[in-house]
Structure formats: structure tokens, C-alpha cells
Amino acid sequence: MTPSGIKGHQKSQARSTEEEPEWDNEAKRETNGTDTITKRSASLTEKGIKLVQEGQYTQAVSMFTEAIKCDPKDNRFFGNRSYCYYCLEQYPQALADAERSIQLAPDWPKGYFRKGRALMGLKRYSEAEKAMEQVLKLDKDCEEAVTDLCNCKVLQLMDLGLEEMQSVQLLEKFLTVEAVQASLCEPARAGCQDQSVLLQGSPCASLWVGNVTTELTEKHLWDLFQMYGEIESIRVLHDRFCAFVNFRNAIMAARAMEKLNGCCIENTRLVVRYPDRHAQRFLPSPLKTCLPVTQQVGASAGPRRRGPVNGDECYFWRTTGCHFGDKCRYKHIPDQKGKDRKPWQP
Incomplete structure (x- = not known):
């Protein structure tokens, strides 16, 4: 995140004088x-x-x-x-x-x-x-080091599969990455199966799966995700190119997301994360003191969009890359490829 806003890792779009050579x-x-x-x-x-x-x-x-x-x-x-x-x-x-x-x-x-x-x-x-x-x-x-230090912590948690908003909120509460990781492991060590308890500061048991093409069936997803825990239900929405996978508990879901995000199956690369509504419901207020990324895609940006943008442009083409190729129903404008891609996106 900081250098957030530029490809690779993250330079601010307008570099301040403190970053530049001063000698x-x-x-x-x-x-x-x-x-x-x-x-x-x-x-x-x-x-x-x-x-x-x-x-x-x-x-x-x-x-x-x-x-x-x-x-x-x-x-x-x-x-x-x-x-x-x-x-x-x-x-x-x-x-x-x-x-x-x-x-x-x-x-x-x-x-x-x-x-x-x-x-x-x-x-x-x-x-x-x-x-x-x-x-x-x-x-x-x-001040730049303070911001970058905060971003380093958030990025570590996002690598573990947490959403940005979740990561910020948990760091506000526990201060260090190690303390957050320990808090996420506590329900598992206690053998807690009550999802309402698991949700108090930890991820939910449901996963959102993107880049789901018409070739991907419910059985494909079931066979893939069941390797990481007991599945309660799967709902496939081909018209929205996505699916929802519901595990028995949050620990199983976190493990599946860590292993399967970016996984290739049936000529498509899956995007696996927590549903937006979970982050909005349980983590309503992101930390305001750091994270340029939060400022760019936080409350003002609203829920993430997966449909067309700017009328009829392909969202995936402008971000992580569209795997539908010529079959995509939305426009692929050459000079817009990857334009909206964020530093933390695969």
C-alpha cells in the first residue's frame, strides 16, 4: 500500500518531496x-x-x-x-x-x-x-515511514486472505500482525463451532468466487473446495460470473481461500475472497490515520463492482485481466487494460 496507487508495489501517484533525492x-x-x-x-x-x-x-x-x-x-x-x-x-x-x-x-x-x-x-x-x-x-x-509501516502490516494480513477493511480494523484492535494471527486462531483452538462467535474479529464461513465461466459447474467447485473442509452449500451465478461457497466454519473457509485464490480450472483463474457484505456488516469503520488505499477504495468507492464499468467496458479487463477473451460480452479497449488494477490484486 504505500507506495499505493502504482503498479508493482506501490508508489504514491504524486511523490512528495520527502521521497525524492535530497543530497x-x-x-x-x-x-x-x-x-x-x-x-x-x-x-x-x-x-x-x-x-x-x-x-x-x-x-x-x-x-x-x-x-x-x-x-x-x-x-x-x-x-x-x-x-x-x-x-x-x-x-x-x-x-x-x-x-x-x-x-x-x-x-x-x-x-x-x-x-x-x-x-x-x-x-x-x-x-x-x-x-x-x-x-x-x-x-x-x-511520516512516510509511519504510513508505510501501517501498510506493511495490512498487506501481510491481506496475503493471509483478509479483506483490506478487515485487516485495518483488526490492526486497530490488536496493533500487530502477530496478535491478529493469534486472535484468528483462538476459535479453532477452542473448538468453537458457533459462527456468530467466529465472526467477532475473524473471517466468515462464506467465500465469493469470481471468474466463474459457463464451463464451470457446481460439481467442479464442490470437488475443488471440499478438499479444504466440509461444505454446507454452493450457489453458482453464471449470469454474474461468480459463485458463493459456504463452509461449515470460518477456519475451513480461510484455508480454502489461501490455497485456491488464483487457482486455474477449466481455462479460468479463480478469484476467491470474502463477500463484500460481510466486511460491511461486521467491520463498519476503517482506520482513518493511514492507508492511501483505504482512502482510494473505501467508503466513497462503495461496494466493489464486477459488472461493466463506464457503461459497457469490462471490469476484469481494466483490473486483474479478463479470461473470457472474445467471448466476453463487454468491451476490451486496448489502452485501458489494467488501468484500474490495484497493488494488492493478483
Whole structure:
């Protein structure tokens, strides 16, 4: 989530000045009266920063690479280049440069911030969480790190199959990912079969299944989902390209969702999540203090749509990809492909 709003992991659509390289003025101060090599590295840095401001990240990488050749012990050059790699969504390179900057300057908070952002891009959220915590140890006033730390926690829970709103609400109550996970396991350890109890802070026993084509029958779904627990009922809605699978308890449903989301069957890739109405009924108020994603798709956006958008455009074509191909009844506009896709969507 933060970097939320951009492909891959998540850059904010309008980057703030705190995210961008900040070393030009400092470099100028340090190079007054110094040798030619140092002056050249400062000149390269200034050119690189100007290119960054113009959005020319590939060219900026070249400038910072040359600056590193002039002075390979300056941590700021590696931090600069890490930022550019991150903007280019080249996350392994961004991580390598961030780690090098930390080796050169262990007390530099920007290095850990770059590392955290790169790890988020790689979807290694638990490691990114630790990096952002280190940023705040060194710079407690870094608001971006506070936001990213919150987003790292939410993304970890969403990886476990929880909805965004559920994740936010549970973190507001339990504070840490570990505490939330423990709370979700408590009903199972207690052998509780009362769904009303299971729903107090844990997922429900029903699942929504998307991308259900006409070739997929109730039997197909029954055979697939029953491997993860006792099913009470299945309802297939071919006219809406979806189905509802109801398990005996929430633990079974959570296990099925974790294993089957993204599963391919009968030439379609299933999308498995909790029904929207469950999140709306039991988790009515998302946390307001963080998560740009919540701000973008929260109460103002309303329930998620699965039918046509903008009149007759295909929702899936604009988000996760449509598996119906030429058979789809809605429009597939080439330059709109993936335009509405969110960072957490498969």
C-alpha cells in the first residue's frame, strides 16, 4: 500500500518531496575547495537529481552510477540510485543499493527507508515492516515511514486472505500482525463451532468466487473446495460470473481461500475472497490515520463492482485481466487494460 496507487508495489501517484533525492545542497557544501574527482561526483549528482525531477529515471541511474565510480564510499549516491531503480520498478537493484548505503552509513534513516520501499516492491512485507521500524528509530518524525509501516502490516494480513477493511480494523484492535494471527486462531483452538462467535474479529464461513465461466459447474467447485473442509452449500451465478461457497466454519473457509485464490480450472483463474457484505456488516469503520488505499477504495468507492464499468467496458479487463477473451460480452479497449488494477490484486 504505500507506495499505493502504482503498479508493482506501490508508489504514491504524486511523490512528495520527502521521497525524492535530497543530497544536492549537501553535496555542494562538501565540495567547495575539494579536488577534481569530488567536484565531478557532485556535478554528476546534480545532473542526476535534475533528471529525477523530470522523471527520467533511467538516465538518472547512469549519472549516479558515474558518481559512484568517482566516490564509491558515498552512501548518498547509492541511496539516489536505489530511488531511481524503485521508480523503474527494478526492485532487486533498488534493494541492493539500499543495503549498500546502509553498510556505508548504518545511522542514515534514508537508507532503511529505501530498503523498506524496495522490499515492499518485492512483496516481502514482513521484512519491509522491520526496515520501516528502523527508519522511525532513527527519525521518529518521518511520516512516510509511519504510513508505510501501517501498510506493511495490512498487506501481510491481506496475503493471509483478509479483506483490506478487515485487516485495518483488526490492526486497530490488536496493533500487530502477530496478535491478529493469534486472535484468528483462538476459535479453532477452542473448538468453537458457533459462527456468530467466529465472526467477532475473524473471517466468515462464506467465500465469493469470481471468474466463474459457463464451463464451470457446481460439481467442479464442490470437488475443488471440499478438499479444504466440509461444505454446507454452493450457489453458482453464471449470469454474474461468480459463485458463493459456504463452509461449515470460518477456519475451513480461510484455508480454502489461501490455497485456491488464483487457482486455474477449466481455462479460468479463480478469484476467491470474502463477500463484500460481510466486511460491511461486521467491520463498519476503517482506520482513518493511514492507508492511501483505504482512502482510494473505501467508503466513497462503495461496494466493489464486477459488472461493466463506464457503461459497457469490462471490469476484469481494466483490473486483474479478463479470461473470457472474445467471448466476453463487454468491451476490451486496448489502452485501458489494467488501468484500474490495484497493488494488492493478483
